[in-house]
Structure formats: structure tokens, C-alpha cells
Amino acid sequence: MQLFYDPDLKSGIHALRDEEARHAFQVLRKRVGDVLDxxxxRGGWFSAEVKAISKRECLLDVTELRREVSRAGHRTTLLVAPTKNIDRFEWILEKATEIGVDRIQPILTHHSERKRIRLDRLNRILESAMKQSLRAWLPELGELLPLQQALEETHLNDLRLLAYLGEKETPLLRNNYQRGDNVSIAVGPEGGFSPEEAALAQSLDYGFVSLGPNRLRTETAAIAAVHTIEQLNW
Incomplete structure (x- = not known):
């Protein structure tokens, strides 16, 4: 299945947004009469017949097939520090979307080496990963925020967890999460969270968890966390 994405879809005649229209015409060679998925x-699945198509426009006759109430029975928020190598951060976004995440909140920490991100490019990464993995929910991507602000803005009813290496007896994530819980989990940058940041997180009701005995790169830790949560909800 080749999925197309348009946030403004509705039943009836609809002009597909420019980028997707160009892809349909120039890359996939769609023609009048073809049916698109x-x-x-936001959980909506649609089928549409191509009524007119050119380099500039793709007109569709759209029918809504079904609507998912939510992505899953739980909500997962990943707070993560962008990596110095932006390719690695884009990989996090791609894989977290494929596995299943509802919100990604980039965070600025004491050891952060990347202090700027391009939301327009990163949102395109999310869109592509959503379509590739045949999902109907696009994760929300927040603006880069200082750690304290990001932690404070976490949903009050979420289970709050911080992946931290500074404690000897930190419980494993898999032993500290219950199926169905809404969760916000924070993963630090290269160098990890500082002791002061860990103390701040604790003051905001974040509990420490471990992702295993090995020291992981930021991107590995982020995906291990998301995958563990999703697996426990299967």
C-alpha cells in the first residue's frame, strides 16, 4: 500500500496538497481513475479516486473509510535531547514513529551539543515514517525547550520516567511500567543528564529507570525506551 498524507482531508472533491500531488504525478505516475489511499x-483513513491530475494539481473524489479513536490504548511522550549529528536525531524520529509514539519533545540540557533544530524538515521525517509504517496518526513534534520547562509541561496524569545512569540500583524500565499507562520518558544527550538535572527531575515527580546494563547512545536509548513501552502494551 502506498499512503498519501494530507491534514485537511474531507469527503468530497479535494485538491491534494502540493508536495503529495507532485509525488503522485511525477514519481508514481498516477492517472485519472486511479484510486489512492x-x-x-489524526486517525482518519480515506480512499480517493483521481479526477484530474497534472504537475500543478491533483483533484480527488474522497471517501472517508474509518476513523481510529486513538493511536493506542495509552499515550507515549518521548523527551529527548537532539544529537550533535542531526542524522542520528532524524533516525530517532523515524524509528520512534514506526514503533509508536504520540509526542516527541526535544529538550535542551547541560550536556547538549545541538542547540537548534529545523522543525519543518523534522516534521517531514515524521510524515514519511508515518506513511511508510502504514499508520494514521502523526506524532506531535514540540519546539526545542529547556529541560526544566519541558519537564514542567509534562501531562500531569502521565507516569514520569527519566533514563538515568547515576544511580547504582536503578530499576529497569520494563519493571517500572504497567500496561495501559500514559507515560512521559526522558532520554538525555551524549554525556547523559547531570546530577543537578536528575535532582530537578526528581523534584517534578520523575522516577529513575534503567534501559539495561550497557551504556547506550542517545538514539539507541530513545528507541529502546519506546520499543519497551510498546512491547509491554502488545
Missing amino acids: LVDG
Whole structure:
């Protein structure tokens, strides 16, 4: 299945957004009468017949097939520090979307080496990963925030967890999460969270968890965390 994405989809005649229209015409060589599968990033699945198509426009006759109430029975928020190598951060976004995440909140920490990100490019990464993995929900991507602000803005009803190496007897994530819990989990940068940041997190009701005995790169830790949560919800 080749999925198309348009956040403004609705039943009836609809002009596909420019980028997707160009892809349909120039890359996939779609023609009048072809049927496309589409999602709106908010749980909606659609089918549409191409009524007119050119380099500039793709007109569709759209029918809504079904609507998912939510991505899953739980909500996962990943707070993660962007990596110095932006390719590694883009990989986090791609894989977390494929596995299943609802919100990604980039964080600025004491050891952060990347202090700027391009949300427009990163949102395109999320869109592509959503379509590739045949999902109808587009994860929300927040602006880069200082750690304290990001921690404070966490949903009050979430289980709050911080992946931290500074404690000898830190419980494993898999032993500290219950199926169905909404969760916010924070993963630090290269160099990890500082003791002061860990203390701040504790003051905001974040509990420490371990992702295993080995020291992991930021991107590995982020995906290990998301995958563990999703696996425990299968």
C-alpha cells in the first residue's frame, strides 16, 4: 500500500496538497481513475479516486473509510535531547514513529551539543515514517525547550520516567511500567543528564529507570525506551 498524507482531508472533491500531488504525478505516475489511499494524521483513513491530475494539481473524489479513536490504548511522550549529528536525531524520529509514539519533545540540557533544530524538515521525517509504517496518526513534534520547562509541561496524569545512569540500583524500565499507562520518558544527550538535572527531575515527580546494563547512545536509548513501552502494551 502506498499512503498519501494530507491534514485537511474531507469527503468530497479535494485538491491534494502540493508536495503529495507532485509525488503522485511525477514519481508514481498516477492517472485519472486511479484510486489512492490516504490518511490525515489524526486517525482518519480515506480512499480517493483521481479526477484530474497534472504537475500543478491533483483533484480527488474522497471517501472517508474509518476513523481510529486513538493511536493506542495509552499515550507515549518521548523527551529527548537532539544529537550533535542531526542524522542520528532524524533516525530517532523515524524509528520512534514506526514503533509508536504520540509526542516527541526535544529538550535542551547541560550536556547538549545541538542547540537548534529545523522543525519543518523534522516534521517531514515524521510524515514519511508515518506513511511508510502504514499508520494514521502523526506524532506531535514540540519546539526545542529547556529541560526544566519541558519537564514542567509534562501531562500531569502521565507516569514520569527519566533514563538515568547515576544511580547504582536503578530499576529497569520494563519493571517500572504497567500496561495501559500514559507515560512521559526522558532520554538525555551524549554525556547523559547531570546530577543537578536528575535532582530537578526528581523534584517534578520523575522516577529513575534503567534501559539495561550497557551504556547506550542517545538514539539507541530513545528507541529502546519506546520499543519497551510498546512491547509491554502488545
